[in-house]
Amino acid sequence: MSTQPLLEVRDITKRFGGVTALNGVSMTLFPGEVVALAGDNGAGKSTLIKTISGVYHADMGEIRLNGEAVKFATPEAARGHGIETIYQDLALADNLSIGANIFLGREPMRKAFGFLPVLDRAKMAEAAKETMARLDFHVTRLTAPVGNFSGGQRQAVAIGRAVYWNAQVLIMDEPTAALGVPEQRKVVSLIQTLKAQGRGIIFISHNLQDIFAVSDRIVVLRRGTLAGERKIAETNHDEIVKLMVGG
Incomplete structure (x- = not known):
C-alpha cells in the first residue's frame, strides 16, 4: 500500500446555524483501500461525504487529495478531481x-x-x-x-x-441496501475489483456484515465527532456497536 494517502480529511467542522454536524473530524484513505463509515442516523456520515464531494463547504479544517489541499466549489469540481459519489438512488x-x-x-x-x-x-x-x-x-x-x-x-x-x-476516490452510499444476497455478493465482488485497480473507496452502510466483508478499516462517527477507528482484523461487531452508541 502507498505511504501517501489518496485522501486526507483534517479536523473538518461543519455547522448548520446553531447545530454542529461535524466537529473536528479527521480520516485518511489510501489507494487500494476500503474505509467504512459507520454510525447511527445523525452521526454525521452524510455531512462528511457531502463535504468531501463538494456539496457542502467546511467551516474549519481542510481536505487534501494526493497530498495537495483542495477546495471544491461544486460537486462537478470534485468529480473533475476524481472524486465520485454513488448515492443510494444511483441517479440512473x-x-x-x-x-x-x-x-x-x-x-x-x-x-x-x-x-x-x-x-x-x-x-x-x-x-x-x-x-x-x-x-x-x-x-x-x-x-x-x-x-x-x-x-x-x-x-x-x-x-x-x-x-x-x-474516479480515484469512490464514495458508495449504502450500495447493498435493498439487494438480495446474490446481488450483494456481486457488489462486494465489484468493490474488490476496484480495490485491485488501486482506487480508494469510502463505504457507507448500516449493515455491519457488509462492512466487515469489504472494508480494511472502520471509521465510527457519533454525534458529529470521531468515536473511534479500527482495523477490521483487530475488531468485532460488538466493539463497533459500542463505539456507535457510546457504551
Missing part, C-alpha cells in the same frame, strides 16, 4: 442504455454529413463494453434500458460510470 436514467448513462450530461458528439452534430452512439456502446469488462461484469444487453436490469447490475452501471471518468 432508467429509459437509457448503459452507454447513455455513462455519458449522461457529457454526451459525445460526432459530425454527420460533414457538419451536423449527432450523438456518437458507437462511442457510447464501446465505452459501455470496455467499462463493464474492466469491472469483470459481463452483460449481453448493452443497448437495453437500465430500468430492465437487476439491482446489482444497476449498481455496476453506476460504478462503471465513475470508473469511465477515472
Whole structure:
C-alpha cells in the first residue's frame, strides 16, 4: 500500500446555524483501500461525504487529495478531481442504455454529413463494453434500458460510470441496501475489483456484515465527532456497536 494517502480529511467542522454536524473530524484513505463509515442516523456520515464531494463547504479544517489541499466549489469540481459519489438512488436514467448513462450530461458528439452534430452512439456502446469488462461484469444487453436490469447490475452501471471518468476516490452510499444476497455478493465482488485497480473507496452502510466483508478499516462517527477507528482484523461487531452508541 502507498505511504501517501489518496485522501486526507483534517479536523473538518461543519455547522448548520446553531447545530454542529461535524466537529473536528479527521480520516485518511489510501489507494487500494476500503474505509467504512459507520454510525447511527445523525452521526454525521452524510455531512462528511457531502463535504468531501463538494456539496457542502467546511467551516474549519481542510481536505487534501494526493497530498495537495483542495477546495471544491461544486460537486462537478470534485468529480473533475476524481472524486465520485454513488448515492443510494444511483441517479440512473432508467429509459437509457448503459452507454447513455455513462455519458449522461457529457454526451459525445460526432459530425454527420460533414457538419451536423449527432450523438456518437458507437462511442457510447464501446465505452459501455470496455467499462463493464474492466469491472469483470459481463452483460449481453448493452443497448437495453437500465430500468430492465437487476439491482446489482444497476449498481455496476453506476460504478462503471465513475470508473469511465477515472474516479480515484469512490464514495458508495449504502450500495447493498435493498439487494438480495446474490446481488450483494456481486457488489462486494465489484468493490474488490476496484480495490485491485488501486482506487480508494469510502463505504457507507448500516449493515455491519457488509462492512466487515469489504472494508480494511472502520471509521465510527457519533454525534458529529470521531468515536473511534479500527482495523477490521483487530475488531468485532460488538466493539463497533459500542463505539456507535457510546457504551
